[in-house]
Amino acid sequence: DAKTTQPPSMDCAEGRAANLPCNHSTISGNEYVYWYRQIHSQGPQYIIHGLKNNETNEMASLIITEDRKSSTLILPHATLRDTAVYYCIVSPNDYKLSFGAGTTVTVRA
Amino acid sequence: NAGVTQTPKFQVLKTGQSMTLQCAQDMNHEYMSWYRQDPGMGLRLIHYSVGAGITDQGEVPNGYNVSRSTTEDFPLRLLSAAPSQTSVYFCASRPDWNTEAFFGQGTRLTVV
Numbered sequence: 001d002a003k004t005t006q007p008p009s010m011d012c013a014e015g016r017a018a019n020l021p022c023n024h025s026t027i028s029g030n031e032y033v034y035w036y037r038q039i040h041s042q043g044p045q046y047i048i049h050g051l052k053n054n055e056t057n058e059m060a061s062l063i064i065t066e067d068r069k070s071s072t073l074i075l076p077h078a079t080l081r082d083t084a085v086y087y088c089i090v091s092p093n094d095y096k097l098s099f100g101a102g103t104t105v106t107v108r109a
Numbered sequence: 110n111a112g113v114t115q116t117p118k119f120q121v122l123k124t125g126q127s128m129t130l131q132c133a134q135d136m137n138h139e140y141m142s143w144y145r146q147d148p149g150m151g152l153r154l155i156h157y158s159v160g161a162g163i164t165d166q167g168e169v170p171n172g173y174n175v176s177r178s179t180t181e182d183f184p185l186r187l188l189s190a191a192p193s194q195t196s197v198y199f200c201a202s203r204p205d206w207n208t209e210a211f212f213g214q215g216t217r218l219t220v221v
Contacts, residue, residue, distance in 0.1 A: 036210075043199050043201075044152065095142070095203065096167065097152075099152040
Protein backbone atom coordinates (compact mmCIF):
# COMPACT_ATOMS: atom_id res chain seq x y z
CA ASP A 1 0.00 0.00 0.00
CA ALA A 2 1.17 3.53 -0.68
CA LYS A 3 2.40 5.43 2.36
CA THR A 4 1.21 8.86 3.31
CA THR A 5 2.98 11.82 4.91
CA GLN A 6 1.06 14.34 7.00
CA PRO A 7 2.22 17.17 9.25
CA PRO A 8 2.01 16.07 12.89
CA SER A 9 -0.05 19.05 13.98
CA MET A 10 -1.67 22.26 12.86
CA ASP A 11 -3.80 25.02 14.31
CA CYS A 12 -6.59 26.93 12.68
CA ALA A 13 -8.96 29.69 13.69
CA GLU A 14 -12.62 29.04 14.26
CA GLY A 15 -14.69 30.07 11.27
CA ARG A 16 -11.78 29.94 8.87
CA ALA A 17 -11.06 27.24 6.32
CA ALA A 18 -8.69 24.49 7.43
CA ASN A 19 -6.47 23.04 4.71
CA LEU A 20 -4.91 19.70 5.63
CA PRO A 21 -2.15 18.45 3.30
CA CYS A 22 -1.21 14.87 2.56
CA ASN A 23 1.60 13.53 0.41
CA HIS A 24 1.26 10.11 -1.22
CA SER A 25 3.94 10.12 -3.89
CA THR A 26 3.94 6.33 -4.36
CA ILE A 27 0.21 6.05 -4.99
CA SER A 28 -0.76 3.67 -7.77
CA GLY A 29 -3.59 3.90 -10.24
CA ASN A 30 -6.13 1.79 -8.39
CA GLU A 31 -5.64 3.34 -4.96
CA TYR A 32 -8.22 5.62 -3.39
CA VAL A 33 -7.47 8.49 -1.01
CA TYR A 34 -9.57 8.38 2.17
CA TRP A 35 -9.85 10.83 5.02
CA TYR A 36 -11.05 9.91 8.49
CA ARG A 37 -10.95 11.77 11.76
CA GLN A 38 -10.90 10.70 15.38
CA ILE A 39 -12.29 12.90 18.12
CA HIS A 40 -11.23 12.30 21.72
CA SER A 41 -10.29 8.64 21.14
CA GLN A 42 -13.76 7.81 19.84
CA GLY A 43 -14.10 5.49 16.87
CA PRO A 44 -12.78 7.02 13.64
CA GLN A 45 -15.32 8.88 11.55
CA TYR A 46 -15.34 8.80 7.77
CA ILE A 47 -15.04 12.20 6.08
CA ILE A 48 -14.55 11.76 2.34
CA HIS A 49 -12.71 9.75 -0.30
CA GLY A 50 -11.76 10.02 -3.95
CA LEU A 51 -9.79 8.43 -6.77
CA LYS A 52 -8.85 11.15 -9.26
CA ASN A 53 -11.49 13.84 -9.25
CA ASN A 54 -12.06 16.42 -6.58
CA GLU A 55 -14.88 15.53 -4.24
CA THR A 56 -17.18 17.52 -1.98
CA ASN A 57 -19.73 16.51 0.59
CA GLU A 58 -21.47 18.16 3.52
CA MET A 59 -18.40 17.86 5.71
CA ALA A 60 -15.45 18.71 3.51
CA SER A 61 -13.82 18.97 0.11
CA LEU A 62 -11.03 16.78 -1.20
CA ILE A 63 -8.63 18.21 -3.73
CA ILE A 64 -6.36 15.68 -5.47
CA THR A 65 -3.50 16.93 -7.64
CA GLU A 66 -3.45 15.92 -11.28
CA ASP A 67 -0.49 13.57 -10.75
CA ARG A 68 -2.29 12.18 -7.65
CA LYS A 69 0.87 12.46 -5.57
CA SER A 70 -0.74 14.72 -3.00
CA SER A 71 -4.11 15.84 -1.77
CA THR A 72 -5.68 18.45 0.49
CA LEU A 73 -8.66 18.09 2.77
CA ILE A 74 -10.54 21.35 3.19
CA LEU A 75 -12.86 21.99 6.11
CA PRO A 76 -14.59 25.12 4.83
CA HIS A 77 -15.61 26.70 8.14
CA ALA A 78 -13.79 25.09 11.04
CA THR A 79 -15.56 24.90 14.39
CA LEU A 80 -14.30 23.89 17.81
CA ARG A 81 -15.95 20.51 17.27
CA ASP A 82 -13.58 19.87 14.35
CA THR A 83 -10.66 19.55 16.77
CA ALA A 84 -9.48 15.99 16.13
CA VAL A 85 -6.78 13.77 14.66
CA TYR A 86 -7.18 13.59 10.89
CA TYR A 87 -5.95 10.57 8.98
CA CYS A 88 -5.13 10.49 5.29
CA ILE A 89 -5.18 6.90 4.01
CA VAL A 90 -4.35 5.46 0.62
CA SER A 91 -5.95 2.11 -0.02
CA PRO A 92 -5.92 -0.23 -3.01
CA ASN A 93 -8.95 -2.13 -4.22
CA ASP A 94 -9.21 -4.23 -1.10
CA TYR A 95 -10.84 -3.75 2.25
CA LYS A 96 -7.88 -2.83 4.38
CA LEU A 97 -7.28 0.66 5.76
CA SER A 98 -3.79 1.45 7.02
CA PHE A 99 -3.75 4.28 9.56
CA GLY A 100 -0.64 6.37 10.15
CA ALA A 101 -0.12 8.89 12.94
CA GLY A 102 -2.33 11.53 11.32
CA THR A 103 -2.45 15.30 11.86
CA THR A 104 -3.67 16.69 15.16
CA VAL A 105 -5.82 19.67 14.27
CA THR A 106 -6.66 22.18 16.97
CA VAL A 107 -9.32 24.75 16.19
CA ARG A 108 -8.93 27.85 18.33
CA ALA A 109 -11.63 30.36 19.18
CA ASN B 110 -30.30 1.31 13.13
CA ALA B 111 -27.57 0.96 15.75
CA GLY B 112 -24.55 0.78 13.38
CA VAL B 113 -21.53 -1.00 14.87
CA THR B 114 -21.90 -2.03 18.51
CA GLN B 115 -18.97 -3.15 20.65
CA THR B 116 -19.20 -4.74 24.06
CA PRO B 117 -17.89 -4.34 26.66
CA LYS B 118 -16.79 -0.70 26.67
CA PHE B 119 -14.20 -1.29 29.41
CA GLN B 120 -12.49 -4.44 30.64
CA VAL B 121 -9.68 -5.28 33.03
CA LEU B 122 -8.06 -8.70 32.71
CA LYS B 123 -5.36 -10.49 34.57
CA THR B 124 -2.39 -11.84 32.65
CA GLY B 125 -3.21 -15.25 31.23
CA GLN B 126 -6.98 -14.82 31.24
CA SER B 127 -8.97 -15.21 28.05
CA MET B 128 -11.93 -13.19 26.89
CA THR B 129 -14.00 -12.32 23.84
CA LEU B 130 -14.64 -8.82 22.59
CA GLN B 131 -17.98 -8.63 20.85
CA CYS B 132 -18.76 -6.71 17.67
CA ALA B 133 -22.14 -6.60 15.95
CA GLN B 134 -23.42 -4.58 13.01
CA ASP B 135 -26.96 -4.25 11.71
CA MET B 136 -26.17 -2.81 8.28
CA ASN B 137 -25.71 -6.13 6.46
CA HIS B 138 -22.11 -5.27 5.62
CA GLU B 139 -19.94 -8.05 4.25
CA TYR B 140 -16.62 -6.65 5.41
CA MET B 141 -15.70 -6.41 9.08
CA SER B 142 -12.40 -5.79 10.78
CA TRP B 143 -10.69 -5.37 14.14
CA TYR B 144 -8.07 -2.74 14.96
CA ARG B 145 -6.08 -1.89 18.03
CA GLN B 146 -4.87 1.56 18.97
CA ASP B 147 -2.05 2.10 21.41
CA PRO B 148 -1.55 5.50 23.09
CA GLY B 149 -0.47 8.21 20.66
CA MET B 150 -0.54 5.90 17.66
CA GLY B 151 -2.74 5.19 14.71
CA LEU B 152 -4.93 2.12 14.36
CA ARG B 153 -3.36 -1.22 13.40
CA LEU B 154 -5.32 -3.97 11.69
CA ILE B 155 -5.57 -7.24 13.66
CA HIS B 156 -7.93 -9.45 11.65
CA TYR B 157 -10.56 -8.95 9.00
CA SER B 158 -13.37 -10.80 7.29
CA VAL B 159 -14.84 -10.35 3.82
CA GLY B 160 -17.93 -12.40 4.58
CA ALA B 161 -19.39 -15.13 6.76
CA GLY B 162 -16.95 -18.02 7.03
CA ILE B 163 -14.01 -16.03 5.63
CA THR B 164 -11.34 -14.45 7.83
CA ASP B 165 -7.75 -13.38 7.34
CA GLN B 166 -4.89 -11.89 9.29
CA GLY B 167 -3.99 -8.25 9.35
CA GLU B 168 -0.85 -6.49 10.50
CA VAL B 169 -0.77 -7.63 14.16
CA PRO B 170 -2.68 -10.94 14.50
CA ASN B 171 -0.58 -12.75 17.11
CA GLY B 172 -2.45 -13.54 20.31
CA TYR B 173 -5.89 -13.05 18.76
CA ASN B 174 -8.42 -15.33 17.11
CA VAL B 175 -11.53 -14.49 15.11
CA SER B 176 -14.41 -16.31 13.48
CA ARG B 177 -17.35 -15.13 11.38
CA SER B 178 -20.33 -17.44 11.56
CA THR B 179 -22.91 -14.76 10.68
CA THR B 180 -22.86 -11.55 8.67
CA GLU B 181 -23.77 -9.54 11.78
CA ASP B 182 -21.18 -10.70 14.31
CA PHE B 183 -17.39 -10.70 14.34
CA PRO B 184 -16.00 -11.56 17.81
CA LEU B 185 -12.34 -11.13 18.73
CA ARG B 186 -10.87 -13.63 21.16
CA LEU B 187 -7.82 -13.06 23.31
CA LEU B 188 -6.41 -16.49 24.01
CA SER B 189 -4.09 -15.69 26.94
CA ALA B 190 -4.02 -11.99 27.76
CA ALA B 191 -0.67 -10.23 28.11
CA PRO B 192 0.11 -6.68 29.30
CA SER B 193 1.22 -5.87 25.73
CA GLN B 194 -2.40 -6.30 24.67
CA THR B 195 -3.47 -3.34 26.78
CA SER B 196 -5.02 -1.12 24.16
CA VAL B 197 -8.21 0.31 22.75
CA TYR B 198 -9.89 -2.05 20.30
CA PHE B 199 -12.08 -0.86 17.46
CA CYS B 200 -14.36 -2.89 15.24
CA ALA B 201 -15.39 -1.60 11.81
CA SER B 202 -17.66 -2.65 8.99
CA ARG B 203 -18.10 -1.49 5.41
CA PRO B 204 -20.38 -2.61 2.59
CA ASP B 205 -17.73 -2.70 -0.12
CA TRP B 206 -14.02 -2.08 -0.60
CA ASN B 207 -14.30 1.46 -1.96
CA THR B 208 -16.88 2.79 0.48
CA GLU B 209 -16.80 4.36 3.90
CA ALA B 210 -16.07 2.26 6.96
CA PHE B 211 -18.22 2.54 10.07
CA PHE B 212 -16.44 2.19 13.40
CA GLY B 213 -17.69 1.18 16.82
CA GLN B 214 -16.94 3.27 19.89
CA GLY B 215 -14.19 1.00 21.09
CA THR B 216 -13.37 -1.37 23.94
CA ARG B 217 -10.75 -0.15 26.37
CA LEU B 218 -8.83 -3.18 27.61
CA THR B 219 -6.28 -3.19 30.42
CA VAL B 220 -4.25 -6.31 31.16
CA VAL B 221 -2.57 -6.33 34.56
